[in-house]
Amino acid sequence: MSTAGKVIKCKAAVLWEEKKPFSIEEVEVAPPKAHEVRIKMVATGICRSDDHVVSGSFHWPLPVILGHEAAGIVESVGEGVTSVKPGDKVIPLFNPQCGKCKVCKHPEGNVCLKSSLQQPQGTLIDGTSRFTCRGKPINHFIHTSTFCQYTVVDEMAVVKIDAASPLEKVCLIGCGFTTGYGSAVKVAKVTQGSTCAVFGLGGVGLSVIMGCKAAGASRIIGVDINKNKFAKAKEVGATECINPQDYNKPIEEVLKELSDGGVDFSFEVIGRLDTMLSALLCCQNSYGVSVIVGVPPDSQNIPMNPMLLLTGRIWKGGIFGGFKSKDSVPKLVADFMAKKFSLDPLITNVLPFEKINEGFELLRSGKSIRTILTF
Structure with missing residues (x-):
């Protein structure tokens, strides 16, 4: 039975308060609106930038679903989406590329003017959230929010990659x-x-x-x-x-x-x-x-x-x-597939998504380089 156009109930790791563990919750993920994409997560890395929000050194509107280094499969798309389709393997982009602003048009610039990195905004571009938990809206995180079995992103914040690529490895190309x-x-x-x-x-x-x-x-x-x-x-x-x-x-x-x-x-x-x-x-x-x-x-x-x-x-x-994300991520995945570099030395732990708090403890203790959470 198709889930397109319907609200999906799934599991997510919600951060309700700074300096507290993540709480595994059932959340409702609304279908994508025009120019939005809903993605079924396959793998996500635990990055120090996520922990900066937990520790309070990087302030973000709470409660929030963190996570930004990931790979997944498109579940459905909103009206007007042309760059990806259901079934495509994709990497969400915490550093989006709208392709139209002054920075995107500049040969060296890569922090798109629509990016929420410079102005923390816990929503999608239209100013609203697609996540609900316990009847409350939950904030998005830098266009991605990958600590969730399904996420919704703006089309400018997702790119199609090689259909043969191993998502549990190339997710690292999404950030680290x-x-x-x-x-x-x-x-x-x-x-x-x-x-x-x-x-x-x-x-x-x-x-x-x-x-x-x-x-x-x-x-x-x-x-x-x-x-x-x-x-x-x-x-x-x-x-x-x-x-x-x-x-x-x-x-x-x-x-x-x-x-x-x-x-x-x-x-x-x-x-x-x-x-x-x-x-x-x-x-x-x-x-x-x-x-x-x-x-x-x-x-x-x-x-x-x-x-x-x-x-x-x-x-x-x-x-x-310094990379323009939409232009560069598919090429980097292609380089990985061509064995121009290996990601294996970076991956020290692979855990089920529900063990996210254990993964963060490994990061903080210095015992892991990258922990990958699988869904």
């Missing part, structure tokens, strides 16, 4: 892998033979290392206080790893000594203000490029001396690895 890999190859534009430093060796940091290696960097230094992450970092391309706690001087000084005055490229993939400054300081002061990849805490600023930039350093950031 692409964010890290693109930060190296597209945002920083790492050069052949260069020296790179990567602060933070979680899933995104490892993806940065993979991008640096693909771009031809000759030296990739991993930086983390958890030595248990070093073996995996070397497996994906780090040439050496260091722990700041092993030194009695600032880590930027250590890195300068290791790299004859400063690295060519550095990446902060943690989301801490002190490490963002350290990453900038460890760059060669005349031509070094430092990229902020980690999501910083809300409403905090870094005091810094403009002289650090006046000499020629470049300090920049990038959402989703």
Whole structure:
């Protein structure tokens, strides 16, 4: 019996309050309106950005269904949808691409003006929610809300991918892998033979290392206080790893000594203000490029001396690895299918969706790189 046009009752992980566990609830998911798509989730990754909402460092309207790194199958579409059809394998896009705004038309811009990343909005584009639980509307999260067996997204926030792709792996292209890999190859534009430093060796940091290696960097230094992450970092391309706690001087000084005055490229993939400054300081002061990849805490600023930039350093950031999502995600999936990179080293745990709280504990304890939840 077709579910098209009908309300679907299903399970979702609802966050009712900050700093509390997710609650597995029965929710009602309304059918898609015009230019919307309803997706049956197959797999979703647990990303640190979701945990930032739980911890309160990234404020979002509550209650909410989080999740943004996923893959699924189109269940039904609303009127006017032309880019996908029921049965298509798709990846929802937390960083949408409307294709019409000033940013989408710019060759380098990729944070669409319709994105809710800059202005947290717990609804779809029309200002309303498709989720109801206990008779109350539940907020959407950055166009995706993938911690639910079914979700509804705007057409600009979903893209069709290769029908043969394994969704439990390519879901990582929806955020973590692409964010890290693109930060190296597209945002920083790492050069052949260069020296790179990567602060933070979680899933995104490892993806940065993979991008640096693909771009031809000759030296990739991993930086983390958890030595248990070093073996995996070397497996994906780090040439050496260091722990700041092993030194009695600032880590930027250590890195300068290791790299004859400063690295060519550095990446902060943690989301801490002190490490963002350290990453900038460890760059060669005349031509070094430092990229902020980690999501910083809300409403905090870094005091810094403009002289650090006046000499020629470049300090920049990038959402989703600088990639335009609709244009790039299908190509990255195709590259994965062509074995140009592997996602297996990033996946340490696979759990049923109902064990979401266990998955977040694995993330917080540093025991997992990426946990995939399957539906």
